[in-house]
Amino acid sequence: MPGSIELNKSLVTRLVKYQRVLRKLKSLGFVQVFSNNLADAVGVTAAVVRKDFSLINVPGNKRGGYNIDTLTQDLAGVLGTQGDKSVVLVGCGRIGSALMSYTEFAKEGIRIVAGFDLHPEHARASGVPIHPITELASFVREHNIEVGILAVPEGAATAVFEAMIDAGIRGILNFTSVELKCHGNCDRSKCPRHCTISNVNIGLELENLFYLINIETRARSRLQLGEVVMFGGSLADTDIDTEEDE
Amino acid sequence: MPGSIELNKSLVTRLVKYQRVLRKLKSLGFVQVFSNNLADAVGVTAAVVRKDFSLINVPGNKRGGYNIDTLTQDLAGVLGTQGDKSVVLVGCGRIGSALMSYTEFAKEGIRIVAGFDLHPEHARASGVPIHPITELASFVREHNIEVGILAVPEGAATAVFEAMIDAGIRGILNFTSVELKCHGNCDRSKCPRHCTISNVNIGLELENLFYLINIETRARSRLQLGEVVMFGGSLADTDIDTEEDE
DNA sequence: TAGATTGTTAATCGATTAACAATC
């Protein structure tokens, strides 16, 4: 069974990005694409693109690059064509409400089929039916929902998280500032309640941004002052560039 | 000048997380903390925590761990104590409006001081003044704003992005589905218009979640069927666990 | 053919982990 490869998260992310680019190229009438093009669009090098494709066994043509149609199909085969991408939204406050009307989702075939809240009557109307959170489990089971968005206040995060796991949710997009983890060292393969979690920590991202900028600014001013800066033991006063991230 | 270390993005992220945990511990009356505790809270190993601290030259006590107060100060010193964390928000649609009333920001000392939109009159009231986008540059210069949140529709993304750079914004939290990059191979050290970008791609995150779950489900079912699964060349039918991410 | 592109291998790099000496 040669179809089984190690697919880690960053690889999957790249594959999905390739898919998106392919969709756009296709809509523009393109037929073939080079590793080069995809690399530029996704922000990686061409070698990574080719390696990714060779890893999942999708072949290109030595001269003509990759055929967009077959490449798209192959990617879909590896990632699994998801007919139904229904999600529930738990927590219908401001962020939650904004997500309910987020038109970007529809483009990707993702649909928020229901919202849940402690006080459904407080939620802003948006076309998505809002239910009391007590009905979460039954709804999830009845509609075979696998993925949920968590957007409750910080204080409720862990309790609601547990409730979602109990309800049978397998993947959570977490907008809470609480860094959720699957319960104690959960071993994905054996744990029946295992859950894949994607943390979107907006406040943290912003804070990081401030610090990165700040650090960079300090590095620049040191450079302008002509100060000698130490890089891991060796002295350098020219190449400030190596001092930070990327 | 021993204070100059390579601070990459993931290190900065961890340092900020440590800070947050320390703040909470402090408020609970704790005085000292072990690498162990921080590791658990942040989701890394204790070795990473110790290595991080030794990297930025903050010492602990062989027996008593780290003093929370001095550790907090040292971290602040490395990251740079940011008095003012004012940001502007560009694009006051649904996501933007939700962010304007996002109470989490205040806790971190982050404040959205103004919103900008093509049609300020359409924006929902939220206490934050909304200006026409034409006034962005003058506002940013006048108030020395360094960081901006980008939450415009996909079609406007790149144009508004350029406008923000022109206005002097140095860091952008991008909620657009367009993966922004600083213009062509920008070399951070030399480029006066360099900008640090943090992409928050909600749709992509959700899609990834679906695929990760799907891949995992397939792996599980293969396991249950007793099928022999290939791992990078060697055969194994027991340890499905190594087949995926983390 | 000449030129361009894939596909793969080996080299490099960085980050994580393991191990353990130092020491409180």
Added chain:
DNA sequence: TAGATTGTTAATCGATTAACAATC
């Protein structure tokens, strides 16, 4: 002292990059 924890070094791992043969 014995036990626990830090701090650092070396080993491991994985991912990225470089290089180049294969070939269209």
